[in-house]
Structure formats: C-alpha cells, structure tokens
Amino acid sequence: MTACATASPSTRSLPALLAVGEQRLCAEEIYPRLFDAILEQRLTPGTALTEQALGDAFGVSRTVIRRVLGRLSDQQVIVQRPAHTAKLAAPDPEQARQVLSARRLAETTLIGLAIKRSRPPFIRQLRELIANERRHHENGERCTAIRLGGEFHLKLAEMANNAPLARFLNGLVPMTSLIIAQYETQPCSHCAWQEHAALVDAIEDGDGEAALQLMHQHLDRIEAKLTLE
Template sequence: MNASAQAPVTTLPPLLAHGEVRLSAEQIYPRLFDAILEQRLAPGSALPEQALGEAFGVSRTVIRRVLGRLCDQQVIVQRPSHTARLAAPDPQQARQILSARRLAETTLITLAAQRSRPTKIRQLRELVARERQHHEQGQRCTAIRLGGEFHLKLAEIANNAPLTRFLNGLVPQTSLIIAQYEARPCSHCAWQEHAAIIDALERGDGEAALALMHQHLDHIEAKLDLEG
C-alpha cells in the first residue's frame, strides 16, 4: 500500500452555508486553507478530490485548481497517480523553512521600502485591518492566513519576481507551522507588528522597516515549540 493511501482522511462536513450559491476556486481556497490551519484536517491527511468536491458542492475540476495552488505553495504534497495529502513539516524542516524565509524577507523589505507608494500603503493597511478584525473576533487561523497575505503583498511591492515566487511557498508553509507548533502566545499581536512595518515604509525609513521585520520574525520563531 502506498504512503498516500495510509494517510489519515478527515471527512469534511458540508462547507456551503444554507442558500449559498456555488463557490469559485478563488472562494474555496481561503476556506480550505483556514480548515487546514484550524487542524480540522490533521497533518498528513489525504485530500481526495471527490470528498472535497462534495464538501464544497463543486466539481473535481474546481477542486483540482484549489489543490494546484496549495501544491505550488507546498501546503500539500501531490504526486502523479496519488491522492494529495497535507504537508506535515517536522521540527527540522520547520527550522529550515523559517531560516529560508528570513533570508528572503529581509531582502524584500529593503526593496519594498524603496518602492512603496501611497496606493500600496493603503492596500497594506486595509489588509492589516482585516487581520486585526479576525484576531479580535477570535478567528485565529483566518488572522494567521491574512498575516501571511500581508507578507506576500510586501513581496509584490518589492517587485522582484524570483524572490516573490520563493516567498510564495515559504509564507503559507510558515502559516502551517504556526498552526501546528505554536505554544507560547506573543505579547504583541502580529497585526500590530505589521502596522508598525507599514508606518516605517510610509516614512521611507528602510532601516527601521528592516529592523522591525527581523523583530517580527524573531517573535514568530519564539512562540513555536520545535523541541518536542
């Protein structure tokens, strides 16, 4: 029996609200990602297209698009002729992902400080406002996902395509790691640190933005228990 066949399968309940119209792949992606971060799907779980299609009330073709995006971000592992399964980074892999992310982020924040414009600053603030709202409503996993989107928006502002593609795989994996290994709550919320980074970018203070990014990544790593 292959490894994917042995992976645990979590049966999802219907994920369409009463009277809700059929969802697109773009609408399903955040819902499925949030379910993953909430650990309604255990690390290593198989993600059969048929079961996911039934849960969301859509065809397997739509689900394939969602799984393809998650595969590109390395949140799921998908091999030819095998059922997709959720990634399960071990502590050593988690440390490597965090180290690689720090290298990418510290370069991208310097570039973003040089290229930020009022329109981009406004988009960042709108994203952080949503992150704060979900945090204050106790929707931790949605806030984690939106926090990741904040970092990807920074990469977009930096306008370095290879680094952006690199970070596009690291940030979602970090969200997965936070959901799996977070043990110690941080004294500062991520949205507050994101807001401080935006303030530095708006002032055009690249050195402050870089220092704040290092501090933010330090806090992410400090709240993880990777020793068990």
C-alpha cells in the same frame, strides 16, 4: 501544540470539518475556507485530500478543486505527486527550521526593495490588509488572522517587484502559517497586526534601517513562540 479548533476530526463529516453548506463556491472562495480548515487543524497533517471528496463537500466539480489544490501545492501546503492522492503537508521540526531560515533571508531582502518602490496605492492596500487582520483577531478568529497576516507579507513581496523572490516567498509564507498552527505553544503576547502596522509606518517614512530591524523582530517573535524540539 495549539489548535484553533477543538472538535475531533474523526467525529465529524468532511462538509462539517470544512464548514460548508449547500452553496456552490468558486475556487477563490474555496481556497480560504480550505486553508483556514488546515490552520485550525480540522484537517490534520498527512490527511489525504481527494478531488472527489472535496468536490462533493463544496458542491463543485473536480476541475474547480484541482485549481485549489494546485495553488496549495505551489505553496507547499499540500504534497502532490503523479498518480498519488494529494496529502496535507506535515513538516517535521527540522523542515520547519529550514522554512523559517529561508523565509528570513527572503523577507530581509524584499523589505529593502519594497521601500524603494513604496507608493501610496501599495501603502493603502497594506493598511487595508492590516485592518482586516486586526478585525478577525479581535473577533477571536485566530487562524483567519494568521492567514491574513501571511497575505500581508505576500503583498509586501508584490510591492518589491522581484518576481523570483515573490514566488519563493509564496511557498514559504503559507508553510509558516501551517508551522505556527502545528508548533505554537505560547499565547500571543504581541499581535501580528500591530507589528505589521509598525512595518508599514517605517516603509512609508522611507526608513530602511527601522523597517529591517522591525522585520527581524517580527520573525524573532514568530520563532520564539514555536516549540521545535
């Protein structure tokens, strides 16, 4: 397992684990911080996430935290059940394989739809996401780059304009990020932002065959770096 952080969670307070100070944050600001903490394994799989503790850590109300947890629950990153404390998901290897298989089916369908609806504003948004992902990768902020790479795929789904498929992928992409953080054992030999840039080039050129092949290759590389034995 390759963690993005080295400090032991058991030796640090929740505010320190979440890298927060005294400032009040909105739900849109809390979400990426909490997501990155999950990817960096500052919060380990199966960790209980209480509204009160998170609210105290971020200096916000439980209502704000409830919105953040609701979004993470929709994306299957945390597990919420009635009358139970939310817990960080802990996908086992078989669940990880199922997520990756389902994601491939969704992504390869969406890529064709995205090409048909390709417009300059969408292309610009995709390239901005890639530039942001590249910047964080080059700054050594690996887990933030992973999250931004996932957002690239969600933007691609938005571009395809198929709401059911986009909602489906909205759960699979963040789960894939969590799986990468848990099970990746091989160092990155080809950066995701480069693969994303090649995909956008093919989409902008209207080359559906090349885009589909690039998507398969991209997902192949993600799976090849995981140890799911």
